Amino acid sequence: MALKVVVTRRIHTEAVERLRQLFDVVEWESDLPPARAELLDMLNGAAGVLTLLTDRIDGDLLDRVPTLRVVSNLAVGYDNIDVPAATQRGVAVCTTPNVLTRTTAEFTIALLFAVARQIVPGALAARQGDWKTWYPMRFLGRDLLGATIGVVGLGRIGEEVASLAGALGMRVIYTDDRITSQRFQRVALEDLLRESDIVTLHVPLLDSTRGLISDNQLAVMKPDAILLNTARGPVVDTDALLRALERGHLSGVGLDVTDPEPLPADHPLYRFERVTIVPHIASATHATRGKMSALAVENLIAALTGGEPPNCLNPEVLHRG
Numbered sequence: 001m002a003l004k005v006v007v008t009r010r011i012h013t014e015a016v017e018r019l020r021q022l023f024d025v026v027e028w029e030s031d032l033p034p035a036r037a038e039l040l041d042m043l044n045g046a047a048g049v050l051t052l053l054t055d056r057i058d059g060d061l062l063d064r065v066p067t068l069r070v071v072s073n074l075a076v077g078y079d080n081i082d083v084p085a086a087t088q089r090g091v092a093v094c095t096t097p098n099v100l101t102r103t104t105a106e107f108t109i110a111l112l113f114a115v116a117r118q119i120v121p122g123a124l125a126a127r128q129g130d131w132k133t134w135y136p137m138r139f140l141g142r143d144l145l146g147a148t149i150g151v152v153g154l155g156r157i158g159e160e161v162a163s164l165a166g167a168l169g170m171r172v173i174y175t176d177d178r179i180t181s182q183r184f185q186r187v188a189l190e191d192l193l194r195e196s197d198i199v200t201l202h203v204p205l206l207d208s209t210r211g212l213i214s215d216n217q218l219a220v221m222k223p224d225a226i227l228l229n230t231a232r233g234p235v236v237d238t239d240a241l242l243r244a245l246e247r248g249h250l251s252g253v254g255l256d257v258t259d260p261e262p263l264p265a266d267h268p269l270y271r272f273e274r275v276t277i278v279p280h281i282a283s284a285t286h287a288t289r290g291k292m293s294a295l296a297v298e299n300l301i302a303a304l305t306g307g308e309p310p311n312c313l314n315p316e317v318l319h320r321g
């Protein structure tokens, strides 16, 4: 009998078809995530699950689905999964790095331009009939040539952002204890915050990075600095950011990720015209989402058929007798 595999959201058809050739596939056919009870219900008897970053996979869930052997996350980030709990229970955890690096970095630069050049307020004004003439003094932004950009976290995406920013003529500095770059200057976080015209966040969400940017860090930043977050919402303390914005600090903020997420429509962050918020779309191109789906499926198939998944966080569980 074919193994049962669950896909927790509507994803690329080709990817699901590939799974159907080998497994008994149960698909959550909605664009909204299943509730916890629905997820547990679907997972009953499953050997594998293709998850999204909105599915919380913890020890409790894993205990309730003892048949589960692999969790394949359709994301490079995996803060939705308790990896030690999975490892302890012999469950492989796989992710989709690399295929989204360039796309996410390009989006970060797009968000930077949008914020630095007031593209969203300008577009909204035009659409709403608030375009009466050529304005010498409205929608004034800032030039990026020669600006200092501070990259917090020089992993794959951070490094790609650094390269793109360098190619645009920006001075790049970074902070990351794990990485010594030959190309970019490493500084301490506090120096980076003090010196940067733009601060862009590219760290994973860990206990050590939760609330990394809070009152003290925001206070150190230049009053007209731009803050970008395309990493994970909780890396920035939302209340601290609101306090900073309320006292007129920072000239612009670009958020692809927020805390909470999704950000409710009545959230006070939306009150600030200089804050551009988009719904976690940095990897959202047709090609990249297709590659992410294909890789998540490849991971799942390999883990369930005795192969080597291309991206497994705990491959040791696959080789336990």
Ligand code: DGY
Pocket: 053, 074, 075, 076, 077, 078, 100, 231, 282, 283
């Ligand atoms: C990830 O992959 O972790 C992103 O947040 C979604 O592409």
